Amino acid sequence: MTTKRNIVILGGGTAGWMTAAAMAKFIPARHYNITLIASAEIGTVGVGEATIPHIRQFNELLGIDENTFIKEVGATYKLAIRFKGWGKSDSDYCHGFGYSGEVINDVEFHHYYLRAGGAAKLGHYDNYNIAALAARAHRFNYPQDNTGDARSHFGYAFHIDASLYAAYLKRYSLARGVSFIDARVTDVVQHPSGDIASLLLDNGQSLHGDLFIDCSGFRGRLIEQTLASGYENWQHWLPCDSAQAAASDAIDNPPSYTLSAAHQAGWRWQIPLQHRTGNGIVYASQWLSDEQASEQLLGAIGDSADMPRQLRFVTGKRKKSWLHNCVAIGLSSGFLEPLESTSLYLVQAAIEKLIEYFPATEQCQGAREAFNHYIDTEYERVRDFLIFHYYQNQRPEPFWQAMSAIELPDSLQARLAQFRESGHFNAYRQGLFMPVSWTTLALGQGLQPQAVSPRISHIESGAIAQRLNRDASQLDDWVASMPTHQHAIDVTKNGAAHYPAASRSLYGANNK
Numbered sequence: 001m002t003t004k005r006n007i008v009i010l011g012g013g014t015a016g017w018m019t020a021a022a023m024a025k026f027i028p029a030r031h032y033n034i035t036l037i038a039s040a041e042i043g044t045v046g047v048g049e050a051t052i053p054h055i056r057q058f059n060e061l062l063g064i065d066e067n068t069f070i071k072e073v074g075a076t077y078k079l080a081i082r083f084k085g086w087g088k089s090d091s092d093y094c095h096g097f098g099y100s101g102e103v104i105n106d107v108e109f110h111h112y113y114l115r116a117g118g119a120a121k122l123g124h125y126d127n128y129n130i131a132a133l134a135a136r137a138h139r140f141n142y143p144q145d146n147t148g149d150a151r152s153h154f155g156y157a158f159h160i161d162a163s164l165y166a167a168y169l170k171r172y173s174l175a176r177g178v179s180f181i182d183a184r185v186t187d188v189v190q191h192p193s194g195d196i197a198s199l200l201l202d203n204g205q206s207l208h209g210d211l212f213i214d215c216s217g218f219r220g221r222l223i224e225q226t227l228a229s230g231y232e233n234w235q236h237w238l239p240c241d242s243a244q245a246a247a248s249d250a251i252d253n254p255p256s257y258t259l260s261a262a263h264q265a266g267w268r269w270q271i272p273l274q275h276r277t278g279n280g281i282v283y284a285s286q287w288l289s290d291e292q293a294s295e296q297l298l299g300a301i302g303d304s305a306d307m308p309r310q311l312r313f314v315t316g317k318r319k320k321s322w323l324h325n326c327v328a329i330g331l332s333s334g335f336l337e338p339l340e341s342t343s344l345y346l347v348q349a350a351i352e353k354l355i356e357y358f359p360a361t362e363q364c365q366g367a368r369e370a371f372n373h374y375i376d377t378e379y380e381r382v383r384d385f386l387i388f389h390y391y392q393n394q395r396p397e398p399f400w401q402a403m404s405a406i407e408l409p410d411s412l413q414a415r416l417a418q419f420r421e422s423g424h425f426n427a428y429r430q431g432l433f434m435p436v437s438w439t440t441l442a443l444g445q446g447l448q449p450q451a452v453s454p455r456i457s458h459i460e461s462g463a464i465a466q467r468l469n470r471d472a473s474q475l476d477d478w479v480a481s482m483p484t485h486q487h488a489i490d491v492t493k494n495g496a497a498h499y500p501a502a503s504r505s506l507y508g509a510n511n512k
């Protein structure tokens with residue numbers, strides 16, 4: 001008989017319980033014990049309410065029924081992020097989970113749109129994105145089966161109560177054999193090799209492990225405080241370092257988008273849930289004081305049941321997410337502000353990769369390196385996209401002026417140079433985001449390419465405009481016939497919604 005190996009997860013926030021649930025589902029209980037330790041005294045970050053469509057895949061992998069999930073976590077649907085005041089102070093565009101227009105004769109839609117006169121002649125680029133249009137109209141429908149047009153070609157995500165999601169996954173994990181200990185880790189014992197041997201708890205227990213997963217939040221109790229992985233600080237590119245969060249009342253027929261409204265030194269979010277609205281302000285403390293931030297947040301939301309909760313962060317990532325026999329997942333592995341709702345996606349990506357590379361023995365140097373490379377790529381791609389939001393602006397405030405003058409990472413510099421020259425963004429083979437997302441941001445925030453594809457230079461611009469106007473009014477008709485967002489939520493709560501498979505509706509803006 002072989003002895004069972006011990007997987008120890010430190011941390012009971014969203015990252016910890018997402019990890020525990022996936023491990024319980026995919027790692028055979030005959031050979032592994034899984035234990036999660038978390039201290040109620042320490043608590044969790046507990047924000048993390050806006051998601052991207054990949055969360056549907058995660059739930060599907062776990063076998064979670066989507067209607068049940070929506071009821072349990074107070075979720076609403078999400079089709080887009082609405083960016084107000086990004087670019088210019090009065091700009092307003094939506095990054096929808098879908099395509100804008102169609103690829104015609106192998107040439108992307110935006111080349112036709114720009115050739116026909118762009119925003120000046122045809123209105124916003126996102127007028128051609130069904131998910132963005134439906135979000136603006138506070139409507140929701142599932143992507144339809146095989147219509148072969150925009151009605152099939154979009155995805156959706158959720159606004160969730162992150163604490164309820166963690167609680168739901170806790171029940172899921174415990175029912176599948178995960179052991180839970182409510183205690184604080186006070187010390188860590190290491191082997192001479194540097195590997196972690198066991199955790200000493202404040203209840204006197206010593207917990208031996210073979211693999212440790214650090215989901216202990218910003219502090220990185222194992223990956224940093226014990227193993228000293230080191231941190232790549234990206235604040236020179238993304239200088240926001242503070243946030244405040246506060247809840248307000250639920251909204252009737254809430255928007256099916258996350259709101260991100262830029263202010264003089266950062267941005268403010270609004271995330272509608274069934275039972276409340278999550279609000280927050282993200283800012284650079286060098287440019288805006290905590291008092292000014294609270295004032296702005298409360299001014300925008302009116303009455304709030306609670307005083308804003310203060311959070312601090314350092315944007316960046318651990319130099320190595322997997323070091324020795326410890327893998328960091330969640331905030332212990334890094335932090336990128338939630339401007340594109342990517343944190344839970346990064347948790348999910350790390351979990352799925354760890355399970356794919358799961359080490360059969362203690363010899364796992366290859367898996368470790370491949371995992372770290374994968375995580376680095378995921379973080380860097382999100383980072384570049386976030387920097388682009390700040391850099392591409394024409395706002396007058398000192399913070400924004402400074403942001404438009406920063407020195408870009410080489411990877412982003414090269415990407416933007418290609419778009420400026422030719423209107424083209426390369427597709428990544430791994431990581432967020434797809435070219436349509438980059439194009440949406442570029443056009444939404446006023447970056448025009450110098451040229452469009454020469455392959456359509458022979459087509460008369462008036463003829464293209466006529467066709468695009470027809471397409472836009474067709475999209476408007478389709479959106480007008482969708483149910484209101486509130487109706488869609490009510491149907492789901494009654495358990496009557498027939499949702500599509502996650503793999504089928506994973507289109508558009510945020511593909512892996």
Ligand SMILES: Cc1cc2nc3c(=O)[nH]c(=O)nc-3n(C[C@H](O)[C@H](O)[C@H](O)COP(=O)(O)OP(=O)(O)OC[C@H]3O[C@@H](n4cnc5c(N)ncnc54)[C@H](O)[C@@H]3O)c2cc1C
Nearest residue numbers: 011012013015039044045048050185216217330331343344
């Ligand atoms: C302002 C803000 C807004 C955000 N918005 C979004 C969003 O819209 N969308 C999104 O996807 N993400 C968002 N995030 C990120 C998201 O909140 C986190 O990714 C997510 O909550 C996961 O956190 P975590 O589980 O890694 O850490 P935490 O929630 O901090 O959990 C840490 C856990 O470790 C335990 N712990 C720590 N030390 C010890 C110890 N010594 N002994 C025992 N237990 C210990 C704690 O008890 C706790 O259970 C946001 C984050 C911030 C800061």
